[in-house]
Amino acid sequence: MTKVVKHNSMRSTNTLALFECIRKYGPITKKEIQQHTGLSWGSISTIALELISKKLIVEIKSSETVVGRTPCLLDVSSTDNFIIGVDVNLSGLTAVLIDLKCRIIKKVREEMSVPNKSNILSKISHMISELIDSVDDRHKIKGIGLALPGDIDAQQGVSIFVPHFEDFSKVPIKKILEDEFGIEVTIEHDPNCMALTERRMGLAQNVDNFMFIRLSMGIGMSIIMGGKIYRGLNGSAGQFGHVTMNPDGPRCSCGNYGCLETYASCETILRKSREGMKMGRAPVLETLLSQGDRLTLATVAKAARGSDEFIMSIFDDAATYLGIAIANVVNIFNPELIVLGGDLMNYQDIFLSKMRCFVDFKCWKNAKHPIEVSTFGSEAAAIGAALLFTDKIYEEVVSDHSEKIGD
Numbered sequence: 100m101t102k103v104v105k106h107n108s109m110r111s112t113n114t115l116a117l118f119e120c121i122r123k124y125g126p127i128t129k130k131e132i133q134q135h136t137g138l139s140w141g142s143i144s145t146i147a148l149e150l151i152s153k154k155l156i157v158e159i160k161s162s163e164t165v166v167g168r169t170p171c172l173l174d175v176s177s178t179d180n181f182i183i184g185v186d187v188n189l190s191g192l193t194a195v196l197i198d199l200k201c202r203i204i205k206k207v208r209e210e211m212s213v214p215n216k217s218n219i220l221s222k223i224s225h226m227i228s229e230l231i232d233s234v235d236d237r238h239k240i241k242g243i244g245l246a247l248p249g250d251i252d253a254q255q256g257v258s259i260f261v262p263h264f265e266d267f268s269k270v271p272i273k274k275i276l277e278d279e280f281g282i283e284v285t286i287e288h289d290p291n292c293m294a295l296t297e298r299r300m301g302l303a304q305n306v307d308n309f310m311f312i313r314l315s316m317g318i319g320m321s322i323i324m325g326g327k328i329y330r331g332l333n334g335s336a337g338q339f340g341h342v343t344m345n346p347d348g349p350r351c352s353c354g355n356y357g358c359l360e361t362y363a364s365c366e367t368i369l370r371k372s373r374e375g376m377k378m379g380r381a382p383v384l385e386t387l388l389s390q391g392d393r394l395t396l397a398t399v400a401k402a403a404r405g406s407d408e409f410i411m412s413i414f415d416d417a418a419t420y421l422g423i424a425i426a427n428v429v430n431i432f433n434p435e436l437i438v439l440g441g442d443l444m445n446y447q448d449i450f451l452s453k454m455r456c457f458v459d460f461k462c463w464k465n466a467k468h469p470i471e472v473s474t475f476g477s478e479a480a481a482i483g484a485a486l487l488f489t490d491k492i493y494e495e496v497v498s499d500h501s502e503k504i505g506d
């Protein structure tokens with residue numbers, strides 16, 4: 100019995116190693132796979148045949164001929180398996196269809212307009228339908244991943260509470276979408292999805308202990324420790340936007356006072372800009388709006404770049420509080436890396452250097468604190484949501500294999 104378990108375990112490891120190698124380097128020859136993985140020629144051939152029969156990989160003829168013969172190349176099938184990822188955020192909704200090589204095949208985006216339950220569910224449903232319709236056979240879609248803000252129960256697939264969404268508490272979103280589309284759905288906190296994207300394809304590859312901070316209409320954090328998401332006792336870890344910066348500060352959407360979000364979120368920057376303009380303190384912004392620009396973060400940033408002192412001071416405040424809060428994180432965790440992402444990073448030229456100064460100034464003097472900016476832009480969370488399913492597919496590859504051997 101022990102022998103069988105050991106054998107299964109080794110075969111599973113070999114299967115995963117082979118699949119991951121093909122996913123990463125394909126199209127690739129068996130000889131090259133042998134060099135990367137150290138697997139025997141026989142193992143590669145046997146496992147490859149199984150993966151071909153499951154339509155996870157394909158064999159293609161090389162265009163190059165070597166000494167009178169044409170070597171075969173193995174690659175991940177680009178036509179048989181797709182995953183949908185949806186990012187639900189107050190600043191808008193983004194959905195992507197990706198293949199197993201994590202390439203975006205199609206992307207759709209919707210504005211949030213009114214953030215209430217029926218509106219949000221209808222937009223999610225509409226976007227998923229559009230992506231499903233773009234594939235010739237819906238059975239090729241292996242799963243739908245959802246990146247959600249606020250409190251979630253990832254295991255039950257329930258959105259517990261989202262501060263900015265109306266009428267959106269205890270929504271069994273996994274069940275709702277599975278009933279509608281008949282495709283497995285999984286949900287995850289949005290910064291965790293963005294962290295997953297960085298870990299799989301971005302700045303945090305080979306980094307086991309890091310934080311991803313999403314600076315958008317709200318502020319969220321993913322904590323990755325030992326290569327795994329740290330969720331805390333009941334899943335509430337990473338509520339970085341709601342650490343108290345000032346107990347006498349403004350009321351926050353969470354009901355508390357003086358949270359980081361009330362100083363540094365995109366929503367706060369927009370609200371303060373609107374208030375300043377009403378008081379006649381933001382002349383450059385006022386001129387831009389009189390010329391037809393809408394009051395968006397892009398317009399506010401334009402005013403700051405146009406030397407609107409009041410608007411500049413709003414960004415300066417955000418930089419100060421963010422710098423202090425990040426320094427606190429560095430002092431507690433001293434992580435290998437902190438990655439910043441989200442809508443606010445589109446305007447990093449206005450606040451990032453000041454924020455970095457405050458981190459330097461406030462953190463423990465010996466604590467190294469590498470801080471990088473994500474390069475994935477607005478699709479990072481949607482891609483990460485879809486990646487939740489690539490892991491599931493890998494697990495299935497292994498478990499199917501183990502069952503067969505155990506029979």
Ligand SMILES: [Zn+2]
Nearest residue numbers: 341351353358
């Ligand atoms: Zn709060």
